Amino acid sequence: AKAHKTILVTGGAGFIGSAVCRLLVSRPNTNVVNVDKLTYAGNLNSLKSVENSSNYTHAKVDICDTHSISRLLRLHKVDAVMHLAAESHVDRSIDGPETFVQTNVVGTFHLLQATLEYWRGLPVAQQQAFRFHHISTDEVFGDLPFERGSFTEEAAYAPSSPYSASKAASDHFVRAWHETYGLPVVLSNCSNNYGPYHFPEKLIPLVILNALDGKELPIYGKGENVRDWLHVEDHARALEAVVMRGVVGESYNIGGNAERTNLQVVETICSQLDQRRPKREGKYADKIVFVGNRPGHDRRYAIDCSKIERELGWVAQETFESGLLRTIDWYLDNDWWWKPIREAKYAGERLGAATAS
Numbered sequence: 001a002k003a004h005k006t007i008l009v010t011g012g013a014g015f016i017g018s019a020v021c022r023l024l025v026s027r028p029n030t031n032v033v034n035v036d037k038l039t040y041a042g043n044l045n046s047l048k049s050v051e052n053s054s055n056y057t058h059a060k061v062d063i064c065d066t067h068s069i070s071r072l073l074r075l076h077k078v079d080a081v082m083h084l085a086a087e088s089h090v091d092r093s094i095d096g097p098e099t100f101v102q103t104n105v106v107g108t109f110h111l112l113q114a115t116l117e118y119w120r121g122l123p124v125a126q127q128q129a130f131r132f133h134h135i136s137t138d139e140v141f142g143d144l145p146f147e148r149g150s151f152t153e154e155a156a157y158a159p160s161s162p163y164s165a166s167k168a169a170s171d172h173f174v175r176a177w178h179e180t181y182g183l184p185v186v187l188s189n190c191s192n193n194y195g196p197y198h199f200p201e202k203l204i205p206l207v208i209l210n211a212l213d214g215k216e217l218p219i220y221g222k223g224e225n226v227r228d229w230l231h232v233e234d235h236a237r238a239l240e241a242v243v244m245r246g247v248v249g250e251s252y253n254i255g256g257n258a259e260r261t262n263l264q265v266v267e268t269i270c271s272q273l274d275q276r277r278p279k280r281e282g283k284y285a286d287k288i289v290f291v292g293n294r295p296g297h298d299r300r301y302a303i304d305c306s307k308i309e310r311e312l313g314w315v316a317q318e319t320f321e322s323g324l325l326r327t328i329d330w331y332l333d334n335d336w337w338w339k340p341i342r343e344a345k346y347a348g349e350r351l352g353a354a355t356a357s
């Protein structure tokens with residue numbers, strides 16, 4: 001086997017992709033090629049800590065640009081692709097589904113084609129060691145009743161939103177490129193992530209930053225919807241385990257064993273903020289307001305991640321409460337990162353109601 005591994009990460013300037021890049025760049029004998037076209041969600045500020053490392057490089061390329069992707073695969077002699085580039089925000093997929101089809105479905109197709117052509121040209125030993133890792137979501141499994149069950153890797157696909165439908169489609173394409181063409185793929189489906197460098201329109205950073213600004217904390221419906229939460233750095237370590245040690249053709253569910261209602265999430269943030277800033281008048285939770293529900297809003301997602309724990313020896317290191325407190329402290333310490341995004345947002349866009357993913 002080669003002493004060095006070169007991993008091409010798509011979407012490496014996004015929330016999870018940047019955590020993956022920061023983790024992999026810190027590993028010995030690992031090179032990272034970040035392919036990210038820098039949509040509104042891509043932010044090179046999230047990569048400040050690695051941008052000058054000799055084993056890191058960024059190419060501003062769209063995954064639909066097969067020609068540029070082929071060139072990068074050959075130029076860097078890539079050993080694995082970790083595919084995270086996507087349109088990822090459910091509310092945006094309801095307002096404008098087309099870019100979701102374009103990037104998540106058509107983009108994944110083009111990336112698969114470029115990768116397959118490159119892979120076919122490799123010597124056999126490198127072909128066998130090669131991996132295409134597709135990063136997906138538990139939302140492909142659709143809605144779960146409040147009271148029972150959780151999704152295993154065998155659960156049927158039943159996506160509800162344009163976002164989850166596009167991710168489900170991309171999962172199927174990736175499996176088909178394995179079954180039909182023999183491309184060595186691995187897949188993973190993860191629950192909701194939270195942590196540092198999370199775009200401020202998503203539930204947890206939105207609530208933290210609105211609370212600090214003394215603004216209202218809007219929650220969809222009655223806040224009863226249940227999501228499972230995983231710290232983004234735990235997810236990055238799980239993804240590393242899957243790409244390095246996962247079995248070809250298999251998929252792995254990744255979760256935090258931390259199911260919370262949206263209301264519980266917001267209340268925990270408020271009480272942790274109360275602890276951090278005890279001298280304020282009133283409680284942060286006084287600002288919670290309930291707004292109309294989101295269409296197609298799944299009640300509950302819950303993931304059974306015993307397979308990755310058993311087979312790849314991964315376990316989450318953070319509990320929801322410990323990871324959330326670290327996240328709050330990160331937002332308190334890093335306004336240089338989120339202030340410019342918040343200011344641009346409020347200049348031009350309405351505020352979405354807080355919901356998980």
Ligand code: NAD
Pocket residue numbers: 010011012013014015016017035036037038039040041042043061062063064083084085086087088089103107135136137138167189190191192193194199357
């Ligand atoms: P994100 O929106 O923060 O980042 C997506 C990144 O992809 C951005 O940097 C963007 O510039 C880039 N990108 C978008 N379209 C592109 C294109 N056509 N070509 C090249 N780059 C492009 O998303 P995220 O939250 O980090 O999610 C990453 C992946 O993980 C997604 O595939 C998502 O479906 C999946 N996922 C996310 C979560 C979550 O809780 N955030 C949970 C499970 C799975």
